[in-house]
Amino acid sequence: xxxxxxxxxxxLQGLVASRIEAYGGRHRASxxxxxxxxxxxxxxxxxxxxxxxxxxxxxxxxSGQARGxxxxxxxxxxxxxxxxxxxAVGPPHSPKLxxxxxxxxxxxxxxxxxxxGMPRLPPEDRRRWEIGEGGDTGLTIEKSWKELVPGxxxxxxxxxxxxxxxxxxxxxxxxxxxxxxxxxxxxAAGLLNLQRVGLLNEVSAETLFGNVPSLIRAHHxxxxxxxxxxxxxxxxxxxxxxxxxxQNGFLMFSQRFQPYIQYCLRVKQTMAYAREQQNNNPxxxxxxxxxxxxxxxGRQTLGDLLIKPxxxxxxxxxxxxxxxxxxxxxxxxxxxxxxxxxxxxxLRHINKQVRQGEEQESLVAAAQRIGPYEVLExxxxxxxKNLRPFSTLDLTSxxxxxxxxHTRQLLLEGPVRVKExxxxxxxxxxxxxxxxxxxxxxxxxxxxxxxxxxxLMLEKLVCQxxxxxxxxxxxxxxxxxxxxxxxxxxxxxxxxxxxxxxxxQQAQVTLQKLKAEEYxxxxxxxxxxxxxxxxxxxxxxxSTPSLEGSQSSAExxxxxxxxxxxxxxxxxDTDEDTPSGPDDTSDSGYGTLIPGSPxxxxxxxxxxxxxxxxxxxRLTFSTMDxxxxxxxxxxxxxxxxxxxxxxxxxxxxxxxxxxxRPLRAEDMLREIREELASQRIEGVPxxxxxxxxxxxxxxxxxxxxxxxxQLDTPLSTSEV
Numbered sequence: 001x002x003x004x005x006x007x008x009x010x011x012l013q014g015l016v017a018s019r020i021e022a023y024g025g026r027h028r029a030s031x032x033x034x035x036x037x038x039x040x041x042x043x044x045x046x047x048x049x050x051x052x053x054x055x056x057x058x059x060x061x062x063s064g065q066a067r068g069x070x071x072x073x074x075x076x077x078x079x080x081x082x083x084x085x086x087x088a089v090g091p092p093h094s095p096k097l098x099x100x101x102x103x104x105x106x107x108x109x110x111x112x113x114x115x116x117g118m119p120r121l122p123p124e125d126r127r128r129w130e131i132g133e134g135g136d137t138g139l140t141i142e143k144s145w146k147e148l149v150p151g152x153x154x155x156x157x158x159x160x161x162x163x164x165x166x167x168x169x170x171x172x173x174x175x176x177x178x179x180x181x182x183x184x185x186x187x188a189a190g191l192l193n194l195q196r197v198g199l200l201n202e203v204s205a206e207t208l209f210g211n212v213p214s215l216i217r218a219h220h221x222x223x224x225x226x227x228x229x230x231x232x233x234x235x236x237x238x239x240x241x242x243x244x245x246x247q248n249g250f251l252m253f254s255q256r257f258q259p260y261i262q263y264c265l266r267v268k269q270t271m272a273y274a275r276e277q278q279n280n281n282p283x284x285x286x287x288x289x290x291x292x293x294x295x296x297x298g299r300q301t302l303g304d305l306l307i308k309p310x311x312x313x314x315x316x317x318x319x320x321x322x323x324x325x326x327x328x329x330x331x332x333x334x335x336x337x338x339x340x341x342x343x344x345x346x347l348r349h350i351n352k353q354v355r356q357g358e359e360q361e362s363l364v365a366a367a368q369r370i371g372p373y374e375v376l377e378x379x380x381x382x383x384x385k386n387l388r389p390f391s392t393l394d395l396t397s398x399x400x401x402x403x404x405x406h407t408r409q410l411l412l413e414g415p416v417r418v419k420e421x422x423x424x425x426x427x428x429x430x431x432x433x434x435x436x437x438x439x440x441x442x443x444x445x446x447x448x449x450x451x452x453x454x455x456l457m458l459e460k461l462v463c464q465x466x467x468x469x470x471x472x473x474x475x476x477x478x479x480x481x482x483x484x485x486x487x488x489x490x491x492x493x494x495x496x497x498x499x500x501x502x503x504x505q506q507a508q509v510t511l512q513k514l515k516a517e518e519y520x521x522x523x524x525x526x527x528x529x530x531x532x533x534x535x536x537x538x539x540x541x542x543s544t545p546s547l548e549g550s551q552s553s554a555e556x557x558x559x560x561x562x563x564x565x566x567x568x569x570x571x572x573d574t575d576e577d578t579p580s581g582p583d584d585t586s587d588s589g590y591g592t593l594i595p596g597s598p599x600x601x602x603x604x605x606x607x608x609x610x611x612x613x614x615x616x617x618r619l620t621f622s623t624m625d626x627x628x629x630x631x632x633x634x635x636x637x638x639x640x641x642x643x644x645x646x647x648x649x650x651x652x653x654x655x656x657x658x659x660x661r662p663l664r665a666e667d668m669l670r671e672i673r674e675e676l677a678s679q680r681i682e683g684v685p686x687x688x689x690x691x692x693x694x695x696x697x698x699x700x701x702x703x704x705x706x707x708x709x710q711l712d713t714p715l716s717t718s719e720v
Contacts, residue, residue, distance in 0.1 A: 250339035371448030
């Protein structure tokens with residue numbers, strides 16, 4: 001830190017008048033004379049500074065003697081050169097004069113902080129920001145682990161290396177916590193003190209430092225409950241540090257360091273805010289420079305401090321792996337492997353949250369560049385009025401048929417010339433998103449582009465290269481696999497055409513995989529519904545499973561694969577669970593699978609319906625049909641009711657034509673099991689309850705009937 005030396009002038013020069021007024025009130029007359037002699041044109045500013053400092057008694061320490069020290073020396077020429085204006089020029093309330101006054105007062109305050117220390121904040125602010133002395137008394141450590149282990153000279157070289165690695169884990173933890181305290185005890189405390197006297201009120205401490213106090217509390221707890229006891233045991237016993245004693249603490253890593261999720265989500269915005277304030281706010285920049293030169297900062301810049309939490313949380317696996325390398329014991333290795341796995345799992349979760357946040361921000365930025373939706377030209381004002389509610393496109397809405405954690409992304413954009421039919425070529429701008437292709441027309445006088453064609457859904461899109469090396473054909477299909485739109489795209493170069501074709505194909509493959517995962521997940525939720533319903537009905541109506549059904553359950557197991565769905569037991573019972581009359585509360589065909597419940601009770605179907613509705617508000621059980629999954633063509637059957645096909649899943653054989661011939665119960669069971677086993681997707685949770693459940697023949701037949709949803713597809717059907 002730069003030290004401030006006593007000035008060469010006498011004790012009553014410079015701002016001594018205001019200082020004496022604030023810290024004891026001695027030599028007032030001499031001070032006024034000295035001030036008048038030094039500042040013939042600057043009396044206004046001096047009076048303001050004195051008047052404000054008179055009220056700032058918390059800075060006072062000791063007897064208030066002047067001792068010949070001046071808080072600062074101001075030269076009029078330097079001030080005029082710096083601000084380009086004389087102190088007495090302009091009216092008293094001019095903006096330039098106020099700016100000069102605020103800069104002068106900030107300089108006085110910061111110099112007072114350097115000389116007399118930081119004023120004590122109110123207790124509520126100190127608790128909120130983890131500011132204060134005495135909170136780090138337990139965060140102490142020796143210079144070397146050898147001071148704690150008397151027999152270190154007799155230890156093997158490998159064990160010494162292990163102790164060095166553990167010691168690095170402990171010492172770097174303390175160094176990091178002290179750097180976090182710089183942000184609170186120096187930067188935050190200084191900013192809050194300045195804001196209490198009306199300076200830098202435009203700077204938000206919450207935005208600048210985020211939840212740093214929560215990080216400090218988490219690391220204090222981690223030291224007191226995990227690292228500190230291990231160190232204390234070595235201090236008391238003189239034995240080497242034991243890595244196994246850290247296992248329980250690191251296995252709870254995700255629970256202990258939850259605040260890091262919020263901090264990592266906001267760290268980019270925080271650093272951008274700090275840069276903006278430093279570039280556009282001279283007073284804040286002067287304050288930051290003063291903090292960076294302070295002896296407590298350790299020459300750390302504001303940017304260095306703000307990025308420290310992100311760097312620290314990602315360093316824990318490396319520190320533990322260094323300990324693992326030097327730990328030959330099997331028990332220690334097993335414990336360290338579990339600790340590393342717990343930390344890396346938490347880091348993956350943070351990365352996932354950060355990635356989703358970045359994707360959402362990118363999507364919002366892309367959506368702001370796309371303006372009105374003008375795909376039709378209304379023939380009259382009345383028609384335009386009726387079309388207006390349907391002439392909007394919300395790109396931030398969830399993708400249909402995909403899990404909500406996946407966000408739509410902008411994959412490619414660029415200008416092309418498009419030709420439709422025999423019309424001339426039109427200059428357009430294409431946006432390729434994760435699930436759609438948008439054709440827009442840029443505005444010449446605006447930054448936004450208007451949508452001039454309906455969105456082309458990727459699962460309905462066929463792209464074919466043409467003989468022209470710069471052109472390709474885009475075919476959009478309907479639900480019946482018929483052409484609805486055909487556009488010829490002329491790219492600026494063959495490389496651009498290859499890029500559009502490649503990106504489109506990759507997006508289609510990714511989208512199909514995501515929809516397949518969600519399809520299987522919805523099917524498992526449906527089967528879980530049957531299991532939950534059976535649990536509720538077990539206590540009211542016992543049934544004896546038949547031998548035939550039990551054998552079919554055993555045959556349906558897939559070798560080498562853990563149980564995926566609960567075993568179904570087919571009984572010869574009649575369908576007692578199904579009400580004889582129509583039930584208005586049933587949803588599509590699902591109501592026939594749920595027994596009647598007392599009025600006012602909440603059935604498992606309602607719970608599953610609400611769960612699906614939360615996934616996508618536009619879906620209900622009668623419309624959870626994964627409408628945007630590529631359709632599998634089936635042979636036409638004029639007698640059969642129209643039904644949508646199941647999505648084409650990876651590693652699945654050719655589609656089966658639905659048959660109206662009733663299947664045997666064991667055949668139904670076997671087919672359901674085989675299909676679910678073939679659709680196993682890594683990362684999708686599987687039901688863990690393998691207890692056999694009860695299902696009647698009539699219910700199984702309805703699962704394949706024409707009036708009810710098929711279990712191999714989540715699509716609901718209606719009679720035509």
